Amino acid sequence: MQKQTRRSFIASALTLTATAGVAASAKSIMPMETKEKKQLVHHVFFWLKNPGSKEDLRKLLAGLQTLKKIETVKSMHIGIPAETEHRPVVDASYSASELMFFDDVEGQKVYQDHPIHQRFIEDCSELWERVVVYDAQDI
């Protein structure tokens, strides 16, 4: 029994060492921002009332640009549907998208209540007919 316990202990210790080794080597090859730091991902999709209006899209994109100034927005991507393959699971019907990274739920709340965000909603909400938001926490 003593022997068994000792063997188990050694096995656990070896596993721990191996895990630490992998973590250390992963750290050295992967960029901190993208593959390790746990962030909150906030992705919003907008469907314009007039999807054919370039002027409405321009206004919406210009409005989205203002949101970058909010200090808790760590990074941001403004997008339009990409020219990827048409597959039944791909929803390419939206007009524009806003992808943001926050450090945490609190950072996202600061953004929601921020005057720049409120101003954006005031100026642009008449342009869209539908909005879908996904908030994901990195595992």
Next chain:
Amino acid sequence: MQKQTRRSFIASALTLTATAGVAASAKSIMPMETKEKKQLVHHVFFWLKNPGSKEDLRKLLAGLQTLKKIETVKSMHIGIPAETEHRPVVDASYSASELMFFDDVEGQKVYQDHPIHQRFIEDCSELWERVVVYDAQDI
């Protein structure tokens, strides 16, 4: 007419100089990766057949981890719904999400056809009942 043309030319030149100035100053304050580099954003949301099964979620998350190895995946976030405020526009009904960045449409195609991705679908597709994909091109 000659005068008008010259004035227009000067005005254009001034505009160009001003634009270049703004671009240069923006470049110096914004991180390249996140606010300037135009990438393809691939965001996938999965709804499990058994949303209450921790084991099924664990299997799906483990399967998603394997996708990081595909060389055209520049960075990746695996997520679960965040604890943000419940609002009618927020869809927090999904089980897990996969957010990836590619350099371009071609990089995303390589990923789609890659044996690791095909293996993931083979191993995990029985777990989910619904998948929604959004592909966005940075503007």
